[in-house]
Amino acid sequence: MNAQKQAHAWLLLLPALTLLVAFTHYPAIATLIDSFMSTPKPNRASVFVGFDNYAAMVDDPIFWQALRNNLWFALATIPLSVGLALAMALWVNGKLAGRGFLRMAYFTPTVLPMIAVANIWLFFYTPSYGLLEQIGNLFGLPSQNWLGDKATALGAITAVAIWKEAGFFMIFYLAALQGINPSLREAAAIEGASRWFFFRRVLWPLLMPTTIFVLVNAVINAFRMVDHVVVMTRGGPDNATTLLLYHLYEVGFKFWDQGYAAAVTVVLLAALATVALVQFFVLDRKAHY
């Protein structure tokens, strides 16, 4: 009976397991192995090269720049998009006219495909007649080539990412807020707690599980979003907007350097896994479920 139950359980797990192994675990392990091998060429088969690919990576200034850019990108997008999401959720959770419309408006960026969005933003940022330029003209601001200047390009693509993400995270916060018992608010009101106090001591702790979930997603997205880079800057000017994944794409599919690309992938995977583990095991303890 017990054995039959066991078999039953494994059978139920099998479809998902097959997919995960075939498309997640096996490629990850194959990539790890490939990262220790040289890139196969028609006249030179792939051979074991140890840490050569990693050494090449350490020597590559563009890798370091991509990493640096990506850290700035993450440092800006994660807190800003999560903070904005929370603020928007708190606002549209209240009773106000046109609430449904507002919610939809906030969520719209999430629904739009990133490629389309990036093309629209391209024209926002266009010098001379772009939207930002026209607004700037009203206030007599000087002309600015947002995407064509090394100083502003990374900031410009970061803004697009925040705009795109915030609405998505808002939905999770909104759902969590709807699930909070209204009697808590009433009790707090009777006790004479200020709104800020109520948020800090009641809402925020209750939203913690959502915050962790959102944070994990925000971190992953910060290393995963490159569609708009491809459309808007292709990593330029002079690598100012090259993010890690874009660099990886270039190495793998433009330079055809499989071994090096595998090494960058392993670094990216390791970094993401570490962050996710820290979040789950450290932050999780602080959450009340």
Add this chain to the structure above:
Amino acid sequence: MKHSFATCAAAVALALGASAVQAQSTEVPFYFPVAVGGPITKIIDQFATDFNKENPSIKVSPIYAGSYQDTIVKALTANKAGTPPVASVLLSTDTFTLIDEDAIVPIDNFVKTPEDKAWLGGFYKAFLLNGQIGGKTWGVPFQRSTVVLYWNKELFKEAGLDPNKAPQTWAEMTSMAQKLTRKDASGKVTQYGVQIPSSGFPYWLFQGLTTQNDVILANEAGTQTKFDDPKVIEALQYWVDLSKKHGVHPSGIVEWGTTPKDFMEKKVAMIWTTTGNLTNIRTNAKFDFGVAMLPAGKKRGSPTGGGNFFIFKKATPAQQEAAFKFAKWLTQPARAAQWGIDTGYVAVSPAAWDTPALKKYAAEFAPAAVARDQLQYAVAELSTHDNQRVTKAFNDGLQAALTGSKTAEAAMKDAQKEAERLLRTYK
């Protein structure tokens, strides 16, 4: 990863094999990219249908594969898995990469009869250059373009310039651009004189300037670059000075994609861009415009661009022969002429320009012939071994100089150093 590819590939091969047996014909899967506006997919599908009708023993199936970059990614990945397409249109500059990956066969393998030889000799020399390596021809010119100057005749008139005369030299372009640059009361530029796009692939447009300054960027073997040649630095300085010193060109990086729009919005009076934009600008510009050859520095010059037709090595000999037949069919004068009219690409052979259809078109719309007339000054597009990496080093250097983070000289020296490091294994 490799195994799953192999399995997929086997399945595809099985499917293809099965249908081949049914139809009793030679299957020719053919990848093509779409890089300009217009109904390219429809035209190519029609070509295939017509060809298949004329050649019942062959079945060409065109497969739209995305941009040039997507197409080479798909073709090379399929090649590594063992089942590449039989033929594909890919960037002519990727020839070295395709040879290094041992993916393609020379076209000469199929050129046997005098008629074939005449056909291969019939193309414009400038278009064959990128495909000729090590004494062999690897690619058939198909969708080819070049860089030209577009100018707004209305704005020329307003600035007191002859609206029918484009700049002939660098000095003239600078002085005309100065007259064409307008500022508002606060000193902000509302209309620039000239712009040369520098996002994505600045090297291609810059190659116009270097060719005009009488310097070739790489040797024919693709193993040596000359990025730090004083003439290259001088050409880059001219480009940088247009904005830094003269203020007649937008500063920073100029986006390739919005350049035609900038021109149509009258934010700039002269632009450098591909002949492939001709149909787009002709349809959308609300003013009279002209198209001219790029101005001359020490001489005239422009790079060629666009895609060649390649035949893959792993296909069967029968498939390769069928693909060759298709390539010849595609580039027949009448067809090449129609393709040029429909897309804005430059028809690839003098014979095509002699057809009544194209003669009539060129007579009605003079700008169409400018690209052809410029071909005598055209050079091969920059291409080396490890092409995309070397080109990236060069692009990074150009963008660094244009954004002012490096001097022209330092930027080109750095690019050259990186190119030499990348190319050392190919010497």
